[in-house]
Amino acid sequence: MKFLLKTQILSIIIAIFWIVYLNVVAIFDRPSPILQYLNWFVYGFAFLFAFIYLLLTKYIIGHKWLAIPLVILPYLMIYQTFLERILLSLVNKSYSMTINFLSLSTGATHLMAIIIGLVFGVIISNRYNREQQH
Incomplete structure (x- = not known):
């Protein structure tokens, strides 16, 4: 039960980071000279979040491969979807259109960051220290 929790x-933490990711990229997605660098922001944030997910997986989940589908599928x-709907209901129409567009266009990049972070977090976690603690 503790493992499932x-x-x-x-x-949920990953979903909150997704909302933060969408808002930060939406702030940078304004008609300005910074628009040409938007792809760098998308991939930079994806790399940063993959590293954060790696650390979270290493310290929260440990060396348990079953955690990957148990995190990705509910997410x-x-x-x-739940947190994105809440976000869209709180913002105005033009900002929500930007959020929808960025959600569709950067969703695959963020999903790859999640998978890479989770897989490498499970790989680098020390299985033997976790087994001795329990």
Whole structure:
């Protein structure tokens, strides 16, 4: 039960980071000279979040491969869509159109960052120290 709770907490944290990611990229997505550098921001934030997810996975989940689908599936089916709908209901129409566009265009990049972070977090976590603690 504790393992399932940890995976859901990690999934909610990832969904919150997704909302932060969308808002930060939407702020930079204004008609200005910075628009030409938007791809650098998208990939830079994806790399940063992949590293954060790696650390979160290493310290929260540990060396358990079952955690990957238990984090990704609830994130995709429940938390991401729920938090995104809340965000869209709170902002004005033009900003929500920008959020929708960025959600569709950068969603695959963020999903790859999640998968890479989770997989490498499980790989580099020390299985033997975790087993001795329990």
